[in-house]
Amino acid sequence: MQLYYHPLYSDLILPERHRFPIQKYKLLKTEIENLGVSAIHFQEPKKTTPAQLSLCHNQTYINNFLNGTLSNKAIKKMGFPYSNELVERTLLSVGASIQSSEHALKHGFSANLSGGYHHAYSDYGSGFCIFNDLAIAAAHLINTEQADTVLIFDCDVHQGDGTAQITQNHDQIITCSIHCEQNFPRNKQESTYDFALPGKTTDAEYLATLEQALDFCVRIHNPDIILYNAGADIYTKDELGLFDVSLDGVYKRDFFTLNFCKQHQIPLMCGLGGGYQRNLSSLINVHKQLFKAAIDL
Numbered sequence: 001m002q003l004y005y006h007p008l009y010s011d012l013i014l015p016e017r018h019r020f021p022i023q024k025y026k027l028l029k030t031e032i033e034n035l036g037v038s039a040i041h042f043q044e045p046k047k048t049t050p051a052q053l054s055l056c057h058n059q060t061y062i063n064n065f066l067n068g069t070l071s072n073k074a075i076k077k078m079g080f081p082y083s084n085e086l087v088e089r090t091l092l093s094v095g096a097s098i099q100s101s102e103h104a105l106k107h108g109f110s111a112n113l114s115g116g117y118h119h120a121y122s123d124y125g126s127g128f129c130i131f132n133d134l135a136i137a138a139a140h141l142i143n144t145e146q147a148d149t150v151l152i153f154d155c156d157v158h159q160g161d162g163t164a165q166i167t168q169n170h171d172q173i174i175t176c177s178i179h180c181e182q183n184f185p186r187n188k189q190e191s192t193y194d195f196a197l198p199g200k201t202t203d204a205e206y207l208a209t210l211e212q213a214l215d216f217c218v219r220i221h222n223p224d225i226i227l228y229n230a231g232a233d234i235y236t237k238d239e240l241g242l243f244d245v246s247l248d249g250v251y252k253r254d255f256f257t258l259n260f261c262k263q264h265q266i267p268l269m270c271g272l273g274g275g276y277q278r279n280l281s282s283l284i285n286v287h288k289q290l291f292k293a294a295i296d297l
């Protein structure tokens with residue numbers, strides 16, 4: 001099992017009390033190592049290239065981000081203070097999702113211990129997302145003729161609005177978002193398929209929707225690969241999510257998705273997605289369910 005990770009994922013200095021739990025990447029990697037599974041291999045990613053970014057993003061936006069010439073308003077909307085470290089970790093995170101997708105295509109499964117930055121639009125960053133790694137990975141696989149049809153299966157509690165906007169005219173990229181209707185973003189975009197569930201959705205309702213959605217998308221579109229946003233913010237104690245899904249519900253979501261892909265022989269690449277708790281050990285435990293499911297499979 002090849003997992004993509006770089007120490008720079010967590011190496012970002014944020015203001016005290018900043019909402020984003022930047023340390024989660026490093027802590028999760030340690031937790032996975034502590035599981036003591038010899039089949040897990042951590043791979044350091046290479047940075048994405050400007051040409052890959054331009055598959056999904058506007059050139060002016062790319063240049064402004066890389067050159068440090070974004071407006072203060074654009075930086076505020078992005079959600080992170082601008083720094084060279086931010087540029088480095090952003091390029092590494094996107095590169096990792098691309099390389100992880102390619103690995104999954106060849107070997108069936110892979111994950112990036114970052115990624116799932118689905119609020120990034122073609123011409124601006126939003127909600128802690130700068131470049132839309134899963135959309136870029138999908139476009140790259142199609143552009144290089146490694147895949148004909150890619151399904152982006154987004155199970156973060158927030159809608160994949162940026163992904164929907166970027167891919168709206170790309171008929172080889174299918175987007176499916178299962179999210180909470182009342183959560184950010186207020187103005188939702190149109191994915192290929194949207195499943196908007198109400199606040200306080202519990203395990204049974206959530207899992208029933210998930211199973212139907214994935215089965216439907218695969219039957220209709222027969223994707224060559226699925227890029228899975230495994231957001232941990234569906235968990236009941238998440239501070240930016242409004243669902244009442246238990247820890248066991250998160251495990252069952254991840255296990256179902258992984259097992260479904262295995263049974264149907266569809267390569268699966270996973271991005272970490274959102275997850276927001278001040279209690280980092282509780283947060284890491286939610287993200288860890290994905291890797292527990294992968295080991296149990």
Ligand SMILES: [Zn+2]
Pocket residue numbers: 156157158231233273274275
């Ligand atoms: Zn989220």
